[in-house]
Amino acid sequence: MDMLVNTKTATATHQELKTSSTGPLLKINQVSKSFGRSTVLQDITLDIHSQDRIALVGSNGAGKTTLFRCLLGEYKHKGEIILNGLHPRQNRQAVLSKIGFVPQLPPPLKMPVAQLIKFAADVCESDPKEMLAVVDLLGLDYDKISRQPFNKLSGGQKQKILISIALGRPTELLVMDEPAANLDPDARHVLFSELGKRVDNVAMIISSHRLDEVATLVNRVIEMDQGKIVLDDVVADSLSMNAMLDCSVELTREEPSFNKVMDEWGFVAETNNTTWRGQVASPDRLRFLGVLSRYSGILAGINMEQSQ
Amino acid sequence: MLRHLKLTAFADINESLRARWFLIYSLVFGGIVVALFVTGLTESRVMGFTGLSRLLVTYLQITMAILPVFVLLTTVRSVAGDREAGVFEYMLSLPVSLSAWYWGKFFGRLFVVFIPVLGAMILAMAWAALKGSEIPWHSVLFYTGLLLSLAWCFLGIGMLISSFARSSDVAQGVAFIAWLVLLLFLDLILLGLMVQGGMQAESAVVLALANPLQVFRTASMMLFDPQLVLLGPSAYVILDHFSELAYLSYALLYPVFLGSVSALLGFLYFRKSDLP
Numbered sequence: 001m002d003m004l005v006n007t008k009t010a011t012a013t014h015q016e017l018k019t020s021s022t023g024p025l026l027k028i029n030q031v032s033k034s035f036g037r038s039t040v041l042q043d044i045t046l047d048i049h050s051q052d053r054i055a056l057v058g059s060n061g062a063g064k065t066t067l068f069r070c071l072l073g074e075y076k077h078k079g080e081i082i083l084n085g086l087h088p089r090q091n092r093q094a095v096l097s098k099i100g101f102v103p104q105l106p107p108p109l110k111m112p113v114a115q116l117i118k119f120a121a122d123v124c125e126s127d128p129k130e131m132l133a134v135v136d137l138l139g140l141d142y143d144k145i146s147r148q149p150f151n152k153l154s155g156g157q158k159q160k161i162l163i164s165i166a167l168g169r170p171t172e173l174l175v176m177d178e179p180a181a182n183l184d185p186d187a188r189h190v191l192f193s194e195l196g197k198r199v200d201n202v203a204m205i206i207s208s209h210r211l212d213e214v215a216t217l218v219n220r221v222i223e224m225d226q227g228k229i230v231l232d233d234v235v236a237d238s239l240s241m242n243a244m245l246d247c248s249v250e251l252t253r254e255e256p257s258f259n260k261v262m263d264e265w266g267f268v269a270e271t272n273n274t275t276w277r278g279q280v281a282s283p284d285r286l287r288f289l290g291v292l293s294r295y296s297g298i299l300a301g302i303n304m305e306q307s308q
Numbered sequence: 309m310l311r312h313l314k315l316t317a318f319a320d321i322n323e324s325l326r327a328r329w330f331l332i333y334s335l336v337f338g339g340i341v342v343a344l345f346v347t348g349l350t351e352s353r354v355m356g357f358t359g360l361s362r363l364l365v366t367y368l369q370i371t372m373a374i375l376p377v378f379v380l381l382t383t384v385r386s387v388a389g390d391r392e393a394g395v396f397e398y399m400l401s402l403p404v405s406l407s408a409w410y411w412g413k414f415f416g417r418l419f420v421v422f423i424p425v426l427g428a429m430i431l432a433m434a435w436a437a438l439k440g441s442e443i444p445w446h447s448v449l450f451y452t453g454l455l456l457s458l459a460w461c462f463l464g465i466g467m468l469i470s471s472f473a474r475s476s477d478v479a480q481g482v483a484f485i486a487w488l489v490l491l492l493f494l495d496l497i498l499l500g501l502m503v504q505g506g507m508q509a510e511s512a513v514v515l516a517l518a519n520p521l522q523v524f525r526t527a528s529m530m531l532f533d534p535q536l537v538l539l540g541p542s543a544y545v546i547l548d549h550f551s552e553l554a555y556l557s558y559a560l561l562y563p564v565f566l567g568s569v570s571a572l573l574g575f576l577y578f579r580k581s582d583l584p
Contacts, residue, residue, distance in 0.1 A: 072401045074583040096403035107390075107398040110326040111319060119319050123312055123404045149326060162398070175401075 025050045025172060025203050026071070031079035033066055033227075040066045041077065042227045050172065053195075053204040055214040055235070058224035064207045065104065067224070068175055071205075072101060083173065097124060100166030104177035104207070106150075106158035113153070113161055114146040120165045131168030137190050138164060155182040167194050174204045180214075185265055189281035192217055193242040217283045243282040244307040249292065250275050250300040258295050265291075274300075279307060312404045316412025317419070324420040329382045334424040336378070340370055341428040345435060360436040361444060361532055364451055367432065368528040371425065371455065372521060376462040377487045379421050383466030384479035387413065392476055397584040406583075410575045414467055422459050426452065447531050450556065454527055457563040461520045464567025464574070471574035471581070493519045513549075520563040527559030 024047035033041040041063045048054065056064050069075045073088030073095060081088055088095040109116060117135075121128035135142050138160040145153060150161065159182045166174060174195070180188050195204065195217060208214045211221060215235055223231035247267075251258065254273040262269070265288065267278030280288045285304065292302060324330050344363050390396055400409065429452055436443050465486060473479035493515050501507040516522045530552060546555055 069397065069582075069584060074397065074400055076580070076582060093403040093405055096401060099401070101398070101401040103394060103398050103401070105394050107395040108393050109323065109395060109398075111322045115319070115322055119315055120402055122315050123402045 024048055025052075025084065027080070027082045028067075028071075029080040029082075031067075031070055031077050031081060033063075033070060033075055033077040040227050041070070044079070044227075044229060046222070046229070046232070048173075048203055048205070050201075050203050051199075052220050053199060053218040054206065054220045054222055055211060055218040056205055056207045056222050056224065057209070057211050057214075059209065061226070062224040063227040064224055065177060066227075068101075068177060068205075068207065071175060072096065072099065098172040100169060100171040100174045100202075102159070102162045102166045102174075102176040102179045104181070106155070106162055109150040111150060112147050113142075113150055116150050116161065117165065121169070124169045126169035128168075131164045134164035134168045134194065135161065137194065138187050139190070140164075156184060156187070159183060160187060163191060167198075171202055174198070174202055174206075176204070177207045178209070179206060185281070185284060188284055189242075189244075192281055192283040196242040214283075215286055244279045245282060245285055245304045246277075246307045247280050247288070248275065248277045248301075248303045250302075251295070251298050252300045253298055255295065255298055258298070261291060280304070282306075309405055309408050312408035313412040313415070316404060316409050317416035320413045320416030321420055324386070324417065327386065329386070330420060330424075333378055333382065333421070334427070336374060337371070337424045337428040338431065340374075341367060341431050341435075360432065360441050361447070363432055363436075364429075364444075364447065365528070365532055367428065368451060368454070369525070372458070372524055372528070375421075375425065375455070375458055376490070376521065377484070379459055379462040380466045380469070380483040380487055381480060382421070383417060383463055384470045384473065384483045385476055387467065387470035388473050388476040388479035391470075391474075391584060394584070400583050406579050407575070410467075410578055414463065414571055418460060418463055421463060422456055425455050425459065429455070450531055450560075451528065453560050454524055457560050458520065458524050461563035461567035461570075464569070464571035468570040468574035468577075471578040490519055490521045494522055494525065517558075517562075520566055523559045523562055527556055530555060530559075 026046075026048040028044055028046040028048070031041055031044040032039065044063075044067060056067070058064055066075065070077045070081060071083075071088060073092050076089065083095050083098065086095050111119070117128050117131050121131060132142055140157060140160050145157065150158065153161070159179070163176075163179055166176070180191055183191060198204075204218070206214050206217060215221075218235055221231065221233045221235055222229055249262070249267070251274045259269065259273055262276045262278070265278060265280070267276040269276055289302075292299065341363075344366055400406075429448065433443055433448065466483060469479050469482050469486065473482055501512065516526075526546060530546075550558065
């Protein structure tokens, strides 16, 4: 559990990241965006390197989604955004073929799932089998849902399909807006593992309202507030993204609502439902501790060790 | 580009075929033809038109009232609605060119809005064949062309409105007003203004020729009534300035031109503006 957010350490680590690559993958230079009189982004300047896994955090209206839309060439803006020497707006296809995107809200598409995957694979010139492999890993029964309209799927199923499309094609940058928001713990673990496999080749920007949701997934944190960057720091974590932790939780007494929560996390009860054992994915541990904090009044002990 | 255009058109057709508006739209046009049969219109004789000819004249006059407003409202509602709902945000994050996306949507929708209208025409032909009536193929083909031209025109106008309007509510309001304005400049109102002395005859003719609804209306009459007796004295203006063939050609080409220019203006704005 050696996780810390430390500005001093961060600066050194960030510097190492910068010097380890030939130049930034993505350069954002003095980007501003206004809607009428309302300024949503103010002079955003960032260099993003191919090793960066960034948590983009901030409250509602901080400008995260607007920044994503500028990156994707969907919004015109002041300033300059360059990915591998190309402008997203002027070289849409070349730039977007390198970016995998997962939106916060799935689009209400009526087309069947199979057709959406085929469409995405065709325009991305990638193999749909790669997308289907991720669909399978995320625990979706593709044969069952392939003919269903996309908008009729549950929120979690939609999210899994969009993640599969983004991860199932070759990319250099993954832009994900709250990707794990609707996922169950198993699917979250698969997502984190799949992202873990790509850390050497793919830069990531993952948006979240809460740092604890994504802290263990990332090595850099950027916080936005009212269209400005108010923090650009590094997260140091000794555990790999696909590590598992053996956990045990002891309670002073049985609590029915706690039983339900532990069932959802796949934990097994011992001794009158007061001792629970199970595994938690490394990137999920802060979220798990957050859940436990709701029961702090009846907690007798917690133990978390890296699984061998 | 062409491959992406086909993919987008196919995706749009698939989306539309599953939409509720398409079901209602198809039922309306199929229903009109069925209703005309049921009411015994083909058996009646009005101003010399009987059988299939009578049915087609009536069908086209009703279509003129319904098709433009249906095409306008469904286009702006689904295109602007897709933008509001986040469909553009996701689909345009994929590496598809903007021209392939926009024109793919245009041609996909053209196919979708024209198929029910064409289906109703085919239904009428099948009915006539069953009854042993003579089918006026020349007129049927021309009417089909006129309907395609009208659908193209209002689809182009719908795409233009969708590009400019930032919400589906605004887009629907503007589309409805555009349709009302074109209705206002139909022949009877223009004649009324001339009678009141508020408009020069030349201005009325120019407005009538500029209004795709009026052009469609006159051309659809001309095919079964070459002397335009139905239109009264104003027919002389048309027949003096155009030959029958020239006017029919104009009626086919002008709405396509107007729709294409509108769609092109919409595309130029769409390409330069915020996409989602």
